[in-house]
Amino acid sequence: xxxxxxxxxxxxxxxxxxxxxxxxxxxxxxxxxxxxxxxxxxxxxxxxxxxxxxxxxxxxxxxxxxxxxxxxxxxxxxxxxxxxxxxxxxxxxxxxxxxxxxxxxxxxxxxxxxxxxxxxxxxxxxxxxxxxxxxxxxxxxxxxxxxxxx
Amino acid sequence: xxxxxxxxxxxxxxxxxxxxxxxxxxxxxxxxxxxxxxxxxxxxxxxxxxxxxxxxxxxxxxxxxxxxxxxxxxxxxxxxxxxxxxxxxxxxxxxxxxxxxxxxxxxxxxxxxxxxxxxxxxxxxxxxxxxxxxxxxxxxxxxxxxxxxxxxxxxxxxxxxxxxxxxxxxxxxxxxxxxxxxxxxxxxxxxxxxxxxxxxxxxxxxxxxxxxxxxxxxxxxxxxxxxxxxxxxxxxxxxxxxxxxxxxxxxxxxxxxxxxxxxxxxxxxxxxxxxxxxxxxxxxxxxxxxxxxxxxxxxxxxxxxxxxxxxxxxxxxxxxxxxxxxxxxxxxxxxxxxxxxxxxxxxxxxxxxxxxxxxxxxxxxxxxxxxxxxxxxxxxxxxxxxxxxxxxxxxxxxxxxxxxxxxxxxxxxxxxxxxxxxxxxxxxxxxxxxxxxxxxxxxxxxxxxxxxxxxxxxxxxxxxxxxxxxxxxxxxxxxxxxxxxxxxxxxxxxxxxxxx
Numbered sequence: 028x029x030x031x032x033x034x035x036x037x038x039x040x041x042x043x044x045x046x047x048x049x050x051x052x053x054x055x056x057x058x059x060x061x062x063x064x065x066x067x068x069x070x071x072x073x074x075x076x077x078x079x080x081x082x083x084x085x086x087x088x089x090x091x092x093x094x095x096x097x098x099x100x101x102x103x104x105x106x107x108x109x110x111x112x113x114x115x116x117x118x119x120x121x122x123x124x125x126x127x128x129x130x131x132x133x134x135x136x137x138x139x140x141x142x143x144x145x146x147x148x149x150x151x152x153x154x155x156x157x158x159x160x161x162x163x164x165x166x167x168x169x170x171x172x173x174x175x176x177x
Numbered sequence: 178x179x180x181x182x183x184x185x186x187x188x189x190x191x192x193x194x195x196x197x198x199x200x201x202x203x204x205x206x207x208x209x210x211x212x213x214x215x216x217x218x219x220x221x222x223x224x225x226x227x228x229x230x231x232x233x234x235x236x237x238x239x240x241x242x243x244x245x246x247x248x249x250x251x252x253x254x255x256x257x258x259x260x261x262x263x264x265x266x267x268x269x270x271x272x273x274x275x276x277x278x279x280x281x282x283x284x285x286x287x288x289x290x291x292x293x294x295x296x297x298x299x300x301x302x303x304x305x306x307x308x309x310x311x312x313x314x315x316x317x318x319x320x321x322x323x324x325x326x327x328x329x330x331x332x333x334x335x336x337x338x339x340x341x342x343x344x345x346x347x348x349x350x351x352x353x354x355x356x357x358x359x360x361x362x363x364x365x366x367x368x369x370x371x372x373x374x375x376x377x378x379x380x381x382x383x384x385x386x387x388x389x390x391x392x393x394x395x396x397x398x399x400x401x402x403x404x405x406x407x408x409x410x411x412x413x414x415x416x417x418x419x420x421x422x423x424x425x426x427x428x429x430x431x432x433x434x435x436x437x438x439x440x441x442x443x444x445x446x447x448x449x450x451x452x453x454x455x456x457x458x459x460x461x462x463x464x465x466x467x468x469x470x471x472x473x474x475x476x477x478x479x480x481x482x483x484x485x486x487x488x489x490x491x492x493x494x495x496x497x498x499x500x501x502x503x504x505x506x507x508x509x510x511x512x513x514x515x516x517x518x519x520x521x522x523x524x525x526x527x528x529x530x531x532x533x534x535x536x537x538x539x540x541x542x543x544x545x546x547x548x549x550x551x552x553x554x555x556x557x558x559x560x561x562x563x564x565x566x567x568x569x570x571x572x573x574x575x576x577x578x579x580x581x582x583x584x585x586x587x588x589x590x591x592x593x594x595x596x597x598x599x600x601x602x603x604x605x606x607x608x609x610x611x612x613x614x615x616x617x618x619x620x621x622x623x624x625x626x627x628x629x630x631x632x633x634x635x636x637x638x639x640x641x642x643x644x645x646x647x648x649x650x651x652x653x654x655x656x657x658x659x660x661x662x663x664x665x666x667x668x669x670x671x672x673x674x675x676x677x
Contacts, residue, residue: 058637
């Protein structure tokens with residue numbers, strides 16, 4: 028069994044189990060009037076079969092564990108900073124408004140790039156925050172506070 | 178209503194100022210993102226979807242559609258000049274387009290591309306105008322059972338025929354269907370898959386999933402391995418014109434490419450990428466001296482470009498008349514229509530004539546705009562390619578955040594985008610293709626609804642799906658497709674890799 032298939036199959040089976048559980052929580056109903064539980068149950072069962080198939084059918088190029096860790100290590104930096112950028116936006120937008128949220132997400136997100144340097148990143152953050160304010164608040168007239176308290 | 182009255186309705190709708198502006202904005206942006214490698218039409222349509230919420234539905238759809246077919250024009254520019262396909266559909270154009278550019282015939286290649294794209298699109302639009310009403314008249318006889326079976330066929334076809342590993346694609350479709358169930362069940366008002374999180378009650382918005390899986394994941398992927406960029410030569414206006422002999426050599430390839438593209442575009446699951454590959458392969462097979470291909474054969478540019486543009490137009494036939502998307506971008510289009518309260522399906526043409534015919538007329542206008550836009554702007558597109566990615570990707574990131582937030586002013590949704598970005602990474606790591614998931618997500622609720630309704634009408638007999646002839650044909654087609662794929666895979670033992 029390939030490492031990728033093992034992980035993929037396991038993931039799919041866990042998802043199938045959750046789906047079947049959700050199906051069982053709700054009423055299954057009769058065939059003439061199926062309840063909200065029927066479809067999740069059916070899809071969960073199908074997904075479980077597919078999950079088993081994914082486990083055993085070699086579909087992808089074989090990869091060793093070290094190949095996979097290498098791929099994760101390579102992606103870790105952009106994944107972390109880009110996610111952090113989005114999260115920062117989500118946390119700041121209601122608390123402090125569009126401008127700080129945009130600035131924070133640009134600055135954090137930019138560090139996903141290995142060659143990011145502080146000064147250009149800060150300038151880009153200021154520029155994009157201003158642009159976002161212009162385009163979305165004034166241009167498209169969306170209702171979001173630019174800066175909380177103003 | 179006759180055809181010309183309909184066309185008149187369309188002309189009225191498409192020539193309004195707001196529609197023209199939307200169309201212009203859409204095709205320009207489409208060309209732009211088509212030219213830029215690493216930003217696809219799918220991510221762009223998904224990101225821009227929230228902005229169109231405030232528009233008239235017709236204008237919104239005209240703009241989103243413009244992005245889609247505009248990207249087909251732009252994609253080839255990067256293929257030819259830089260040997261980097263701007264979109265997947267123009268990957269084949271690299272094969273002969275880039276050698277032409279190396280021989281100093283870049284202008285000719287770009288000119289022929291524009292003409293070929295225009296021809297392909299035009300024929301595609303005419304087919305949409307001609308066939309969509311016929312198909313929808315046929316589809317009006319469909320009951321819930323037919324719809325269910327057709328959706329099953331569409332989903333299976335889309336996941337099996339597309340690129341990638343078939344088993345994993347079908348798995349992704351099912352995962353998408355399950356995601357589509359999240360939220361309040363429409364029939365019983367019970368909460369499913371919400372796990373006590375009230376923000377999930379309305380379900381997971383399509384835009385969130387699409388921007389997370391494609392937008393965020395694409396940004397991360399291109400930060401890991403940045404898209405290649407090579408400096409391009411200057412293009413002068415005079416170097417654009419092909420000779421008469423070159424032009425003549427392209428006429429038949431364009432016609433064949435258009436034919437192939439139109440046919441494949443209208444089928445669910447195939448779409449413009451496959452169409453362009455098949456059109457190219459056909460030209461190589463038909464050619465008297467196939468060794469010219471790959472070394473700058475002008476037919477190798479003309480045929481696939483006609484094909485992918487024709488397919489991009491005819492893909493609207495099943496989307497608008499049956500409500501069955503052929504690919505993930507079309508799934509987002511359906512999502513856009515539904516957000517505006519319009520249910521795509523056979524009644525769309527009758528109930529929303531100004532939307533349907535307005536869209537058709539806007540296709541004409543958009544394509545004319547694209548030709549006018551593309552020929553003189555080639556030089557500018559080339560310069561745009563030099564925008565550093567360090568500036569481009571944070572801008573896209575911010576755009577995604579604001580766009581998703583604006584759906585319903587919910588920071589929770591923005592967090593969900595982050596989550597789906599991470600899910601997108603995990604899927605990529607495990608070699609799952611996320612596009613079928615999106616199809617499942619859009620069709621999931623409809624599939625369940627029609628399944629329930631069919632069983633309700635048949636008083637619980639599952640045989641209803643087999644007793645009704647049209648439904649039985651769809652299911653037989655699904656089965657045939659599955660068997661064919663399995664047989665093909667057993668025959669071709671060497672494992673197909675899905676490095677994407």
